[in-house]
Amino acid sequence: MRNYMIRRLGHSVFIVMGLMVLLFFAVNVLGDPVELLAGDDATQEVIDAMRTKYGLDRPMYVRLGDFFFNFLTGDFDRSIRHHIEARTLVWDRLPNTAALAAVAWSIGMLGIPIGMLAARRPRGMMDRTVNILSFAVISVPDFWLALMLILVVAVQFDLLPTSGYVGLGPDGWKYIMLPAIALSPRVLGRNAQITRATMIDELGKQYVATARSKGLAENTVLYTHVLKNAAISIVTLMGDELAGFMNGATITETIFAWPGLGKLLIDAINARDLPVVTATVFVVALMVMLINLAVDLVYTWLDPRIAYK
Amino acid sequence: MQDSTTAIQQRANPIAAFWQKPLVQAFFNDPVTLLSGAFLGVVLIGVLFAPLVSPHGYQEQQLKLRHLAPFSSGEAIVKDTDARNVTEERYYLLGTDHLGRDMVSRLIHGGRISITVGVLGVLVSGTIGIFLGLMAGYYRGVVDDVIMRAVDVFMSVPLLLLALMVLFILGPSFTNIIIVFAVARWMLFCRVTRGVVMSLREQTFIEAARAIGCSDQRVIGRHIIPNLITPILTLAALDVPRNILTESALSFLGFGIQPPESSWGLMLASGRQYITSAWWIVVLPGLAIFLTALSFNLVGVWLRAVSDPLQRWRWLKATKEAKEAGVTF
Numbered sequence: 031m032r033n034y035m036i037r038r039l040g041h042s043v044f045i046v047m048g049l050m051v052l053l054f055f056a057v058n059v060l061g062d063p064v065e066l067l068a069g070d071d072a073t074q075e076v077i078d079a080m081r082t083k084y085g086l087d088r089p090m091y092v093r094l095g096d097f098f099f100n101f102l103t104g105d106f107d108r109s110i111r112h113h114i115e116a117r118t119l120v121w122d123r124l125p126n127t128a129a130l131a132a133v134a135w136s137i138g139m140l141g142i143p144i145g146m147l148a149a150r151r152p153r154g155m156m157d158r159t160v161n162i163l164s165f166a167v168i169s170v171p172d173f174w175l176a177l178m179l180i181l182v183v184a185v186q187f188d189l190l191p192t193s194g195y196v197g198l199g200p201d202g203w204k205y206i207m208l209p210a211i212a213l214s215p216r217v218l219g220r221n222a223q224i225t226r227a228t229m230i231d232e233l234g235k236q237y238v239a240t241a242r243s244k245g246l247a248e249n250t251v252l253y254t255h256v257l258k259n260a261a262i263s264i265v266t267l268m269g270d271e272l273a274g275f276m277n278g279a280t281i282t283e284t285i286f287a288w289p290g291l292g293k294l295l296i297d298a299i300n301a302r303d304l305p306v307v308t309a310t311v312f313v314v315a316l317m318v319m320l321i322n323l324a325v326d327l328v329y330t331w332l333d334p335r336i337a338y339k
Numbered sequence: 340m341q342d343s344t345t346a347i348q349q350r351a352n353p354i355a356a357f358w359q360k361p362l363v364q365a366f367f368n369d370p371v372t373l374l375s376g377a378f379l380g381v382v383l384i385g386v387l388f389a390p391l392v393s394p395h396g397y398q399e400q401q402l403k404l405r406h407l408a409p410f411s412s413g414e415a416i417v418k419d420t421d422a423r424n425v426t427e428e429r430y431y432l433l434g435t436d437h438l439g440r441d442m443v444s445r446l447i448h449g450g451r452i453s454i455t456v457g458v459l460g461v462l463v464s465g466t467i468g469i470f471l472g473l474m475a476g477y478y479r480g481v482v483d484d485v486i487m488r489a490v491d492v493f494m495s496v497p498l499l500l501l502a503l504m505v506l507f508i509l510g511p512s513f514t515n516i517i518i519v520f521a522v523a524r525w526m527l528f529c530r531v532t533r534g535v536v537m538s539l540r541e542q543t544f545i546e547a548a549r550a551i552g553c554s555d556q557r558v559i560g561r562h563i564i565p566n567l568i569t570p571i572l573t574l575a576a577l578d579v580p581r582n583i584l585t586e587s588a589l590s591f592l593g594f595g596i597q598p599p600e601s602s603w604g605l606m607l608a609s610g611r612q613y614i615t616s617a618w619w620i621v622v623l624p625g626l627a628i629f630l631t632a633l634s635f636n637l638v639g640v641w642l643r644a645v646s647d648p649l650q651r652w653r654w655l656k657a658t659k660e661a662k663e664a665g666v667t668f
Contacts, residue, residue, distance in 0.1 A: 048492035169632035174625030
């Protein structure tokens with residue numbers, strides 16, 4: 031177990047390092063940071079001045095070392111647009127995205143009982159319906175769903191505000207509902223699918239036949255035996271989905287003017303604010319890595335065999 | 340005797356033989372898959388022959404006919420053979436957008452870009468992923484380590500973030516979107532390929548091929564790649580809708596396809612401000628994306644089910660039952 035933990039942590043550290051190399055390569059080799067900052071209509075003098083100012087006239091390996099050192103100390107330079115540390119901006123926005131993801135994730139959890147319901151009779155009417163619906167909800171473009179929600183719920187029926195943000199206090203729930211609903215379908219659908227698939231898979235195994243033949247009630251078989259074994263796949267997916275929220279968050283936050291990391295990223299790209307762009311991508315990837323680490327640890331707790339593989 | 344007669348008949352009539360294949364029958368017996376397949380067929384025909392099937396020019400503006408509701412007609416101003424302006428009564432099946440452009444033609448042409456991006460993205464990322472997966476799974480050792488660690492790193496960045504980062508650096512364009520998919524989706528194909536190759540490597544027929552002196556290229560080309568076709572095809576069918584959705588999201592945010600070209604995502608973005616007055620500009624492209632993605636997903640999942648021996652019997656059994664019940668098609 032200890033060896034496994036050490037190996038797993040080493041793996042995470044490696045991923046962070048790899049990520050930094052990837053980011054450095056993307057910014058400095060694929061593009062030219064000065065051009066990204068200065069825009070298309072900058073004169074040569076401006077470009078040269080900026081190159082010296084940001085230390086971009088130094089050799090590549092010095093800059094790579096610098097880049098590593100700064101990232102490890104959490105220093106992403108100042109935002110070009112807001113003139114404060116990019117780190118501060120990212121940390122301020124992080125709780126908003128986390129709150130949005132948490133609400134959407136809770137809605138997505140409904141997929142688990144739906145998937146279980148479908149698995150009771152494979153290829154029955156319920157199962158077919160759930161199967162098609164689960165694919166329908168993951169095929170909906172999230173920005174379209176967001177606009178439809180605004181059109182119907184906010185404009186037509188005036189139930190919730192169209193967009194905005196009043197903090198995460200007690201009044202905040204009104205503003206978080208629509209973006210969270212717009213963000214949840216993919217998780218909902220995938221939770222239903224994976225629960226259904228693993229449950230059907232588990233139900234075909236011999237221990238289920240044993241449990242049934244000794245006279246256990248069907249519900250006991252389902253909830254105490256099968257669900258426990260199916261939990262491993264479901265937990266993996268949930269970690270995956272938490273990470274995937276960043277995809278949808280970029281869009282829903284932009285549409286609902288929700289001040290989270292996704293909106294920060296889009297605004298930074300539009301303002302050519304390179305430090306904020308790299309800081310956001312890095313911090314999000316770091317979060318994803320931590321979530322995956324947590325999932326792997328929950329895993330070994332659910333199924334101790336994994337640690338010995 | 341019976342068998343040999345059928346065999347002869349089948350040889351004589353390849354079309355009939357095709358219809359009698361269990362997979363083909365399973366496809367036609369499953370209404371959902373059949374419907375999705377048919378929808379995709381219609382979309383593909385529209386996309387392939389876009390200039391022929393669009394009723395009007397997709398960039399032709401009729402500013403007097405802005406925001407025309409679906410199922411209505413209006414007087415369009417067109418040039419006659421002597422370049423004089425004349426009016427012409429036109430029927431707009433799905434209405435017009437904020438510049439008086441025909442929605443049907445725009446949907447067809449927008450779909451052309453969306454679907455091309457989806458398919459081309461899969462082809463490029465698939466090729467890279469399969470190649471690296473083959474290398475990793477077949478040669479193992481250091482090559483495997485390096486490739487799989489790269490997979491881990493790329494997997495740690497959410498798709499849209501990676502895409503936005505790349506487009507921020509390279510600038511938005513059609514080619515760069517394809518590059519985005521190559522960068523952001525190769526890992527999936529790499530993982531699947533590697534998994535299949537690693538399980539095949541241990542099997543005796545590969546060992547036998549190597550024992551009689553086949554070169555690596557021959558073993559891979561003749562014995563491994565044919566076994567990869569089904570899993571890769573399934574993955575590809577499920578990845579096309581994902582790419583279509585991502586492309587539309589990127590175009591919606593303004594980092595994808597640029598005007599005057601059009602994709603479904605871009606149509607949606609440009610109609611966004613008219614959502615309360617002309618809902619069809621926003622609803623229709625969204626529906627197009629949704630139905631296309633759904634059809635690809637349903638066909639993909641069917642493909643996965645019938646190619647999996649454990650699941651296949653359910654579908655084939657359903658076919659047999661349908662036949663016994665006298666269902667004809």
